[in-house]
Amino acid sequence: MKDTLSAAVVLIGNELLSGSIQDKNLAHIAKELEVRGIRIRETRIIPDIESEIVEAVNHLRQKFDYVFTTGGIGPTHDDITSDSMAAAFGVNNVIQQTVFEQIDKRFKEKGIPFTKEAQRMAYAPQGSEIIASKHSIIPGYRIDNVFVMAGVPSIMRLMLEGVIEHLNTGLTIHNKAIHANVGEGEIAHPLGIIQDQHPNIDIGSYPQDKNSEFSDYRVIFMVKGTDLEEIQITCDKILAACKDRGHDAILA
Known part of the structure; x- marks a missing residue:
């Protein structure tokens, strides 16, 4: 298809592979991108294993114009996407101060302790571009042509709204x-x-x-x-x- 851009989606999470949770993100991402002339050409569902995330991202980012990932950027032990993304690009996973302050402020307003585990949500690979969302305190981010978003559909959709503003577009499909x-x-x-x-x-x-x-x-x-x-x-x-x-x- 002429004058369009290509993309891949990486859905990260053991729960998707086990069938515990059904993916609701791919169809939404594909529809939002198609009207902007970006075609999903490949999709992978992979577990929360760093080596597999690194392999998938490094392969796909060289093959397609864009890569979009969902899942694994929360506070729990199995949320390893940001660590894995840093490994894929050969950089450190570092705290993003503006994001840290934003989350800290919201937690204080709600009287919730901002634990070490919760602070993991403020990390992203060194050199990442943080992509703020108008309706979510947890932002997605971009590193090179890879866009990293949450796996929870409602949050992912908010992040995607911000991501779209950073994309080049082709002819509408x-x-x-x-x-x-x-x-x-x-x-x-x-x-x-x-x-x-x-x-x-x-x-x-x-x-x-x-x-x-x-x-x-x-x-x-x-x-x-x-x-x-x-x-x-x-x-x-x-x-x-x-x-x-x-x-x-x-x-x-």
């Missing part, structure tokens, strides 16, 4: 959906031809969710690109291919 009663095996050949004719358009084919408002249709085709005219032409060809095979299809 638009998408349209076609719902069809055709079987995937039946449409696979013409769909492949249409994709070859429009290499700058992404065409995805997925079985229809039985709980959706379009549950009467068997398949949904997602058509994405930066050129609205070419998206429409591609959709018209898919609709025609379905009709030629005697099946109903609608552009939603």
Whole structure:
């Protein structure tokens, strides 16, 4: 897809791998980035193990324009993302004085002890750019092309609002959906031809969710690109291919 930027997301946390908690961050990040012309090209879910965090970050930051991480920047023993990020960049994990003072002030207002463990939330790798959020005292931060955010969805979303202001953007990625009663095996050949004719358009084919408002249709085709005219032409060809095979299809 022309004139877009690429990104990877690293979801950090043992709880994600065990199924104890279901990820709610990836879809939100992807949607927020797509309208800004940034495409998620790879996602990894990794445990709270420093060597694995270091390997993933160092590999992905060289491969993509941006890397976004979620999880592991809280006060508990398993929150090792900032330590690991410092190791990945070969720097020290150091206290960020402005963040320290900000959290200290809030804890005092609430009468909460600002323990040594809680102070871990004020650390970030040396040289990081702290990214403040309007609605959260705990900021995310940036080091080179890597953006580090919390794993709790509500906090991550607040951090992402601040992160977005620091991103370069590409052309907006638009998408349209076609719902069809055709079987995937039946449409696979013409769909492949249409994709070859429009290499700058992404065409995805997925079985229809039985709980959706379009549950009467068997398949949904997602058509994405930066050129609205070419998206429409591609959709018209898919609709025609379905009709030629005697099946109903609608552009939603």
